[in-house]
Amino acid sequence: MNKIGSYTKKVIKHFQKPHNYGRMKNPDGVGKVGNPICGDVMWLYIKVEKDKKGREVIKDIKFETFGCVAAIATSSVITDLAKEKTLEEATKIDREEIVKSLGGLPPIKVHCSILAAGALAEAIYDYLSKNKRKIPKKLQEKHQQIEKEKKEIKKKYKEWIEIEEKMHKK
Ligand code: FES
Secondary structure, X not given: OXXXXXXXXXXXXXXXXXXXXXXXXXXXXXXXXXXXOOOOEEEXXXXXXXXXXXXXXXXXXXXXEEOOXXXXXXXXXXXHXXXXXXXXXXXXXXXHHHHHHOOOOOHHHHHHHHHHHHHHHHHHHHHHHHOOXXXXXXXXXXXXXXXXXXXXXXXXXXXXXXXXXXXXXX
């Protein structure tokens, strides 16, 4: 992991002008995750289509993140990394790749990158389970871990999470 003491230019750029920001109408998959360290929240939406070779690819992707500079930048950059990737390729995008593609994050902010990696995995999980498809073991394990974390976050930040969920439905 890159040991840098401030945000890179790329982080600031993504924060100031996030790519693919917003809510998606009728997404094929939705991933919602919370950060157990700070309680910040991210939603990620995907549209899946088949390419010419018949492989399922992420055709469109959007996010909403209620978090810090690093959380917004990692959310923005993961949408660039995942777009046009097959589901299998997108599942492999991890925190290291996200942080690397931003030129690094200050060590104290590396935990913020778990939102983006988790939300993408959850959106793919959601798509596969809605379509009654086989879920790869790694994705299954990630989902279980995220569910466990969600319970912990709910205990810690119950009041705010309920308000956020109500507002999100509007
Ligand atoms: S401080 Fe919460 S995601 Fe960065």
